[in-house]
Amino acid sequence: MSEASVETLFDEFALAYRRGERPDVGEYLARAAEGTERDDLADVIDRFLQAVPARAPSEEEVVLVQARLERQAPLLALRIRRKLGRRAVVDALVAALGLDPAKGEKVDDYYHRLENGLLDPEPVDARVWSTVSDLLKANVRELAGVGPEPLAAATTFLRESTAVQTRMMAAARAPKPAAPAEPDEIDKLFTGSA
Amino acid sequence: MHDARDAEDTRLLEAGEKSLLVEGYYGVVIGRSRLKVRDPERALDVAHEVVVRLMSELARGRRYRVPFRVVVHKVIEWKVKEHFQRAKAIEVELDEWLALASEGSSGELSADEGFESFLAGLTELEQEVLTLRYVHDLDFGEIGKRLGKEPNAVHQIHHRALTKLRRRAA
Numbered sequence: 004m005s006e007a008s009v010e011t012l013f014d015e016f017a018l019a020y021r022r023g024e025r026p027d028v029g030e031y032l033a034r035a036a037e038g039t040e041r042d043d044l045a046d047v048i049d050r051f052l053q054a055v056p057a058r059a060p061s062e063e064e065v066v067l068v069q070a071r072l073e074r075q076a077p078l079l080a081l082r083i084r085r086k087l088g089r090r091a092v093v094d095a096l097v098a099a100l101g102l103d104p105a106k107g108e109k110v111d112d113y114y115h116r117l118e119n120g121l122l123d124p125e126p127v128d129a130r131v132w133s134t135v136s137d138l139l140k141a142n143v144r145e146l147a148g149v150g151p152e153p154l155a156a157a158t159t160f161l162r163e164s165t166a167v168q169t170r171m172m173a174a175a176r177a178p179k180p181a182a183p184a185e186p187d188e189i190d191k192l193f194t195g196s197a
Numbered sequence: 198m199h200d201a202r203d204a205e206d207t208r209l210l211e212a213g214e215k216s217l218l219v220e221g222y223y224g225v226v227i228g229r230s231r232l233k234v235r236d237p238e239r240a241l242d243v244a245h246e247v248v249v250r251l252m253s254e255l256a257r258g259r260r261y262r263v264p265f266r267v268v269v270h271k272v273i274e275w276k277v278k279e280h281f282q283r284a285k286a287i288e289v290e291l292d293e294w295l296a297l298a299s300e301g302s303s304g305e306l307s308a309d310e311g312f313e314s315f316l317a318g319l320t321e322l323e324q325e326v327l328t329l330r331y332v333h334d335l336d337f338g339e340i341g342k343r344l345g346k347e348p349n350a351v352h353q354i355h356h357r358a359l360t361k362l363r364r365r366a367a
Contacts, residue, residue, distance in 0.1 A: 009359075009363050010356055010359040010360060010363070013359055013362075013363075014330075014355075014359065017330075017331050018330070018331070018334070021331050021332070021334055022334060025224070028228050028231045028232050029231055029237065032232070032235070043363045045232045045233070046363075047359070047362050047363055048232055049229055049232045049233065050315055050362075051315060051331075052225055052228055052229055052232075053229075053270045053315070054311060054312045054314060054315030055198070055312060055315075055331070056198065056199050056201070056202040056266075057202065057221065057222050057224060057225040057266065057269075058224055058225070059221065059224065060220065060221065060222070060223035060224035060227075061224065064223045064224050064227050065220060065223055067223075067227065067241060067244075068220075068223045068226070068227070068241075068244060068245065068248055071241060071242075071244075071245040072245065072248065072249070149237075149238065149241065
């Protein structure tokens, strides 16, 4: 498929933006041919964004920045913003996807990893995103896969590990429990493994 | 074009709603950061740095003789530069610009990034076509009626104008 011209892509982006839509700059750049075309498009859109009034941010954008300021993963920040416990999300997933309620703990474990940016969001089933999006009333897919801000600057000053850090590092180094022989429906929903 | 937004920014500033004022720019901060720093995670780092800097500027109680949006765009530019160059000199330049932009400073400052500056270098007709399209949201037929030209001719003027803007960007 041939890429659209810079002029066409810019026109489409600018019209959508001025109409109050939220065109995704990443998607538009991806549609331009890599190299000069993409760079030119980025430059023209960038200057356009400086020249027109800023549109109101989406809630997802607000959550992305706030989460970074508060050193939280965005998906976790959104749930807290909604004043919901993780259990509520897990219960919603179990009910909506018709899962065995006895396996709620396993769903909880996967969701915990997902909302903390510790699970690759790519293979996660669309039904999971849809259920969580409905519950949290936001495009959660946009927020997933982003972890909290790394604590590099803060930890630079730590000469020794704290007791909590030591326990966390030991837990991270510990061998993982043996995986069940056959991945079940829950594994498939969160990892895509059949 | 910017009057309503600038007035709202002034109102928020006077009401002490600094977080809301900065939050209103999150979309453009993220968008511009992504355009400049293509990696989404790194772009979010830059956006975060922009927001932190804006918040700290407002916390100092500094008032500006330019609209707040101009300050926002300048901070984005410098933070992007800083991201690529990681140079202390960039931070000093930003400090100097912000001091110059503050109320009470008498230094010369050309900073307003309005739509007119976006159209700079185009002919009057090209500027009119782009303004009608992106400010008044008209299609080529409607623009043609206003300017007494065929839609196809308007399309050509529009394309030529965008090509010029693109060359200028390059």
